[in-house]
Amino acid sequence: WEGKGLLSAFQTGCTTKESFRLAQLEALVRMLGEHECDFVDALGRDLHKPRFETVVSELLLVKNEALHAINSLKKWMQPQRVERNLSTTLDDCLVVSEPLGVVLIMGTWCSPVLFCLGPLVGAIAAGNCAVISPSEHTSHTAELLHRLVPSYLDSECFHVILAGTNDLADIVELKFDHVFFGSRVAQAAARTFTPVTLILGGKNPCYVDQQCDITATAQRIAWARFHNAGQSVVAPDYVLCHVDVKTRLVRALKCCLMQFYGSDPRESRSFGRMVNLEIINRTRDMLWRSGKVAVGGQVIEAEKYIAPTILTEVVETDPIMQHDVFGPVLPVLTVNTLDEAITFINKQEKPLCVYAYSSNSKVISRLMSETSSGSFCSNDSVLQSVMVGLPFGGVGASGMGSYHGRYSFDAFSHRKSCLLRGTRFECVTYLRYPPYEDRNLSLMTWASTLSQKSQGWCQIL
Incomplete structure (x- = not known):
């Protein structure tokens, strides 16, 4: 790909036209629909991802982002008028959204379609040219995007590059106007003063109160943790369980795993595999050195398989509590009071998500207001991160910036303040x-x- 070619394409002004943006978004929707089977096959090869998960948690989410942008684009593109005061009564105060230019979107292996094409929707809607760099760890999906995107989107304005991790720092040195999901090259971006949107993850706590529906709680936690074999930045990373409900919760979680994946999850068509041996070994080492296995624990390296695992008797100093878990392992810790849970959460780095399960609205309110995180969800998990009307991003150690819906449009736009005055008040x-x-x-x-x-x-x- 030629960076100068993309810059030249942007400078023609073609991407700024509403008709162009709509056409590209509509083409993206067609691509997802016409090649659903190809995406299912590619993600099956890369992650052993079930068709259900691919369609619902990857393709459908991108399609919804694109359709929301199509329906809202005219409104987003309109200048926003600012309230005037006495001195600007006869003037116009406007905020105009203009595209940044040429942006780089770096995909991740945990959701290789969603994290490439989801941000691309915002880049297109805002009127930018874009380079998409899929993760090398999901090579089949990367090659599919490399083949399909030029067939559907304007090939002068949108490129897909197949680059290794070692190449990305050099690519960023070419100076983009924005880098999305740039954790791997944040330092390189800083050297060129390139703004970034970072989604860094973090250890997402999940508090389970004694006042909750244990069955529904267990189902929702188990689904969120073991979806995509636990390879998710928004999954509950550990449970802080009220001591009075620990036994019932662990028993309910075991029942959920049996219900979801059968007696041998290795044979289940609904359970995925780890992306590579590096992640397997890292997860296995933490698993075997932490707590006590209540269920699961099997690791078959040759098949990139780790069984869905629940750990009990975990303490704060265990390895599983010191690092992000990108695998199907759920540590369960106990606390005696809500105050103890809040203190525990606030001792850690600010996470990407905080989850709370309780039928007591005061408990939910306290956890929401007395902890800090990129997002918060009560009595469910993950869903807050996929709603187009809610901004999704991190805070502190879990990232910076946000996206989804209008927030994606804003992430890839410069909000230019404009004051349009006359000369009538020279007196x-x-x-x-x-x-x-x-x-x-x-x-x-x-x-x-x-x-x-x-x-x-x-x-x-």
Whole structure:
């Protein structure tokens, strides 16, 4: 691919036209529909991902993002008027969204279609040219995107590159206008002052109160943790279980695993595999050195298989609690009070998600307000991260920036402030001109000072 070619394409202004943006978004929707089977096959090869998971958690989510953008694009593109004060009564105060230019979107292996094409929707809607770099660890999906994208999207404005991890820093040195999911090359981006959106994950806590529906709680936690064989940045990373419900919760989780995957999950068509040996070995080492296996624990390296596993008797210093878990392992810790749970969560780095299960609204309210995280969800997991109307992103150690829906459009736009004035008030604005006089200063001070009760003549200049 040629970076200068993309820049030249952007400079023609073709991507800024509403008709162009709509056409590209509609083409993206067609690509997903016409090649559903190809995507299912590619993700099956890369992750042993069940068709159900591929369609629901990858293709459908991207399609919904694109359809939402198509339906909302005209409104998003309109300048936003800002409330005027006395000094701008006859002027226009506007915020205009303009495209950034040429952006780089780096996919991840845990959701290789969603994390490539989801952000691309925002880049297209905002009027940018884009380079998509799928993860090398999901090679079949990467090769499929490399083949399909030029057949559906404008090949002068959108490129897919097959690059290894070692190549990405050099690619970023070419100076993009924005890098999305840039954790692997954040330092390289910083050297060129390239803004980034980072989704870094983190250890997502899941508090289970004694006042909750244990059966529904177990089902929703098990689905979220073991979906895609646990390879997810938004899955519950560990459970903080009230001591009164630990036994019942662990028993309910075991029942869920039997219900979801049968007596031998290795034979289940609904359970995936790990992406590579590096992730297998890392997860296995943490698993075997932490807590006590309540169910699961089997590892078959040759098949890239780790059984869905629940750990009990886990303590804060165990290896499984010191690192992010990208595998089908759920540690269960106990706490005696809600205060203890909140203290435990706040001792850690700010996570991408906090989950709370309780039928007591006061418990939910306290966890939501007294902890900090990229997102929060009560009595369910993951769903808050896929809703087009909610921004999704991290805070602190779990990332910066957000996307989804309008927030994706804003992530790939520069919000330019515009003041459109005339020259009719020169009889007032002359007060700012030299030679400076005390009388003029007094008038300017009086006219420009905000009142505690009203805006006043702010910014008379």
